[in-house]
Amino acid sequence: MKKRIRYYLLFSLLVFFLASCSKKEVDEYYARPDNLEPPIYQQLEAQGNFTNLLTLIDLAGYKDILGKAGYWTMMAPNDDAFNAYFQAQGISDVSSIDSLTASKIVKYALIYNAFRTERLSDFQSNIGWEEDLAFRRRTAYYDGFQEKVIDGTPTIVVGSNRNNVEGGDYYISGDNNNKYVTYFTEEYMSAASLGSYDYNYFFPNSTYTGFNVMSSEVVKADIVAENGIIHEVNRVTLPPLNLDQKIEGSPNYSLFYKLLNDNLITYSFDQEATTTYQNYTQSSEDVYVKVYDPTLSFSPNNENFLKVTDNDGQSDGYTLIVPENSVLQGFIDEVLLKNYSALDKLPIYVFQDFINAHMIQAAVWPSKVTGYSNALEEDIRIDMDNDVVEAELLSNGFFYGTNKIQASNLFFSVYTSAYLDPDFTLATRLFNDGSGYREIASNIYRNYTLFLPSDEVLMGLGFDYDINRSEWVYNSPETGNEVRGSLARARIARVLYNGIVPTPNMEMNDLSGSGIIRSGDFDLPGEYIKWESNQVYAAGNEVLGNRVNILGYEDQQNGRTYYIDNILEFSEEFQGVDLAELATEAGSQYEYFYEYLKSSGLYDEASGAIDGVELGTPFTFVIPSNDAIMQAVMDGVLPGDAVTGVPNFTPANDTEREGIANFVKYHFLATRTASDDGLINGLTETLLKTEFGEKTYVNIVSAPGDLSFVDAGNRVANYIPLESNHLADRTLIHLVDNYLLYTE
Incomplete structure (x- = not known):
């Protein structure tokens, strides 16, 4: 009730104020401020050198839009720009331009939102302005619905406006797939370590000035209008093609497009697009979305870049490398069809991989090519100075026509x-x-x-x-x-x-x-x-x-x-079986160690299993020779005759058995398989654990043609080449000239 009384009092005061004022005073109060600049249309009139552009704005039906409130940036070509355009087109004056062309020129010159020069290089991210990360902006121009002949049938087609990610949406109703315009500001170029080489690579007949819009120079920046900002440019720019349109319409790259069209492009009926089209045209025709295969890095007809955030197209674009027909035909004949009779016999993944090899989900600047990877995570193997025959900056990315294929690892x-x-x-x-x-x-x-x-x-x-x-x-x-x-x-x-x-x-x-x-x-x-x-x-x-x-x-x-003619088969028998075979050969130097293994309580003689040694796990068996075992006996490490070194394989008690088991375990190196190739070096865990459950280690020293093992007391055991490198399940068995002993 108090709120209603308060609002009533405020309303009464307002009525009293208005009643007390004359009409003149009210008009003056709400009048447009004298210091406010005129809208874009009127500002162009006032400048005096945009008469041709104004004519096209009228023809395109944009006079009302640009003559009122709004929020635009206009890259406005001046009259000199149009005079050069008329000459290049072979026409006398602006009267020869039809309404469709007028609409293209005007809409592509219009950028959503008003940007002074100092803001054009900044990226409008979802976390705020990020300085000097932007070189593109979305324009008012879009292609919309097109009629094409698909499989001999006239069809209404619209491009996908998202990348076709598996399970995602490749077409969002209400998104017109607006084209982007590319510009080159000194702030962005310096921050990205780019320069005139990168600009002139695409526009060799233009001069890099530090503020260019496509091929044009900005001759006067930051003309303020009520509804935006005008930047005066010296060339007329028509909306460029996107990557899809470029390869579809270019005879030099028709074979590349055919690989796509025959294998990785579909036309999918879309009800929302159809409803929009039918409401707009009063037609009954269905609309199909041109959809690229979801395994591809991006959809070449998507103008929106990744669309992870709404404006990410400001800061990046796609790159497509496309080999000329003759080069691609040679690759098809020599590589792709080496074992196949025709392209339609190839598995689909071959086409997916080949196209992805030529796709980069980033704008690849010519001077920075070594810093990019393609969709297969390979470096770019195109020489920008020798292999590129055509470079074009398109509405959704960079196009490089080449006399060489991207030589992917896969091929x-x-x-x-x-x-x-x-x-x-x-x-x-x-x-x-x-x-x-x-x-x-x-x-x-x-x-x-x-x-x-x-x-x-x-x-x-x-x-x-x-x-x-x-x-x-x-x-x-x-x-x-x-x-x-x-x-x-x-x-x-x-x-x-x-x-x-x-x-x-x-x-x-x-x-x-x-x-x-x-x-x-x-x-x-x-x-x-x-x-x-x-x-x-x-x-x-x-x-x-x-x-x-x-x-x-x-x-x-x-x-x-x-x-x-066969497979390199792995062993499915326990490593102990292989050791037993080595030990039971006549005169074997593996015999004494094997006999101690059998008496250690670790070994199942029937199966060949050794406690702690699992199938499918890397091991290195370091087996002391018979002479080395005899030395261990004489040193009192193993039971036997300490004078002659003759082993006693039958432990007298549990203490002796435990000592034998610990000795054996210390010669089985776990988790690594070492040979005399220099690939494995360093401390390696053994099967032996201390009384406190701590791991013990042996140091492996390997070099080509040499292999030795060093225990905790720096005792060295060298492998005997002719008796080593025996294969077992993920294991190598080596004979060595000394025994290893764990010491604290």
């Missing part, structure tokens, strides 16, 4: 041998499913040797993929037992990983001799494999007695692919 590495051959779809599927194998084998900056089994070989050995259930399948040829899903995938993943071998010096180009080498990546070690007399084998091949033969090879940019 020039050992991975390519599987990727572009229909005989190797199982290997390719595993490489591509997030295993990380594709990224390893396709790295063209590291050399690899790839041992590649075909689908026929893998299926013959029980491996397959159930497409209907989207899962791997393994049927054991020996037992007939079937496993599916993650277990089957883990098995084929391990087998194929055995076949990816880092060979920085192409060590496996000649397999006629013999050697040992570690598979897998440098950062994620695999297992050791061996070669001898043009055959290769892993631990499982030794167990099964079936080495792998080479059927042929192919050299790629980062190494050699060998086609093989």
